[in-house]
Amino acid sequence: DAGITQSPRHKVTETGTPVTLRCHQTENHRYMYWYRQDPGHGLRLIHYSYGVKDTDKGEVSDGYSVSRSKTEDFLLTLESATSSQTSVYFCAISTDRLVEQYFGPGTRLTVT
Amino acid sequence: AQSVAQPEDQVNVAEGNPLTVKCTYSVSGNPYLFWYVQYPNRGLQFLLKYITGDNLVKGSYGFEAEFNKSQTSFHLKKPSALVSDSALYFCAVRDYQGGGSQGNLIFGKGTKLSVKP
Numbered sequence: 487d488a489g490i491t492q493s494p495r496h497k498v499t500e501t502g503t504p505v506t507l508r509c510h511q512t513e514n515h516r517y518m519y520w521y522r523q524d525p526g527h528g529l530r531l532i533h534y535s536y537g538v539k540d541t542d543k544g545e546v547s548d549g550y551s552v553s554r555s556k557t558e559d560f561l562l563t564l565e566s567a568t569s570s571q572t573s574v575y576f577c578a579i580s581t582d583r584l585v586e587q588y589f590g591p592g593t594r595l596t597v598t
Numbered sequence: 599a600q601s602v603a604q605p606e607d608q609v610n611v612a613e614g615n616p617l618t619v620k621c622t623y624s625v626s627g628n629p630y631l632f633w634y635v636q637y638p639n640r641g642l643q644f645l646l647k648y649i650t651g652d653n654l655v656k657g658s659y660g661f662e663a664e665f666n667k668s669q670t671s672f673h674l675k676k677p678s679a680l681v682s683d684s685a686l687y688f689c690a691v692r693d694y695q696g697g698g699s700q701g702n703l704i705f706g707k708g709t710k711l712s713v714k715p
Contacts, residue, residue, distance in 0.1 A: 490641075528688060528705040529642070544702060576641055584649075584694065586632055587703065589641035 489513045490590035492577050498596045505564040507593050509577030511557075517580045518560040519587060520544075520552060522573040529576065535560055536583070567597045600625045600693035604706035611679045611713050619674040619709045621689030625701075630692040631672040632703070633663055637685045645687075648672060659683070679713045686710050 489512040499505050509518060517536055521529040521544075531544030533552040541552050549571060551563045564571055574594050578587040601624045611617045623629055630649055634642040646657025653665045663674045674687060686708045693701040 526707060528707040530705070531702050534702070578642075584630060584692065586644045586647055588644065589634075591641050592639075 490577060490579060490588065492575075492590040492593050494593060495591065496594045498598060499567050500598055501568060502566050505567050505595065505597075507562045507575055507577075507595070509560045509562070509590060511560075511577075511579050513579060513588075514557060515579040515581050515588075516557075517583055517587075518554065519578040519580075520550070520560065520562045521576045521578065522546065522571075523576060523592075524573050532562065532575075564595075567595075569597050571595065572597045600691055600701050600704050602689055602691045602704050602706045604687075604689055604709045606709050607707075608710045608712065611711070613681055613713055613715050614678055617676050617679040617683070617711065617713070619687050619689075619711060621672045621674065621706060623670050623672060623689075623691040625691060625693035628694045629670075629672075630694055631663075631665065632690040632692075633657065633661070633672075633674050634688045634690065634705075635659075635685050636688065636708075642688060645674070679711075681713050681715055684711055684713045 491510045493508045519534040520532040523529050530546045535541045535554040553561045574592050576592045577590040580587040603622050632647045633645040636642045646655050648655050648665045656662045688708050689706040692703050
């Protein structure tokens with residue numbers, strides 16, 4: 487999976503609790519992305535980063551925040567998890583916004 | 599606004615037969631098109647892309663895709679399917695309008711390919 491790790495790989499949490507997912511890359515790529523995958527929706531972009539401390543919103547950013555303090559790490563935070571945020575979350579990286587992205591193995595999050 | 603459609607939720611093919619997974623797109627500017635494959639419990643893997651140039655693009659694992667501007671399509675093809683090709687396939691498009699103006703990568707909903715022995 488192209489030098490990308492995600493942690494945790496599985497998580498079960500309760501409604502209302504904060505959750506942070508981590509993406510770590512060893513490729514030194516400038517761009518990092520967070521997607522969620524849901525049946526019938528494909529992948530939808532949550533947030534992306536174009537450099538350290540530079541982030542922007544994607545299609546489904548409500549209820550999520552991100553931070554990137556180092557090139558290699560991109561964190562996704564659910565401030566107060568809801569059942570609608572039960573999903574599989576993928577991190578991706580790329581050298582440029584126009585080229586192909588490489589994906590991590592995913593994190594399966596269940597909010598009960 | 600850009601969009602991408604995969605009209606078939608599932609495609610069934612016999613091993614050894616040719617396969618086609620369909621994708622159509624809509625953009626305002628020039629399309630950057632991608633195909634990805636996802637095996638169970640794995641992340642997406644990049645297969646191939648069309649940016650410019652030859653309309654027939656060759657990619658990994660013997661796959662190829664044909665860009666058709668008039669039909670706004672980018673169908674994925676393989677001459678002879680293998681059982682191991684069974685997976686979920688995603689088409690994605692980015693709208694590039696020049697001058698640094700570009701949209702985010704938009705994914706189709708995916709097509710499940712099932713190859714039977």
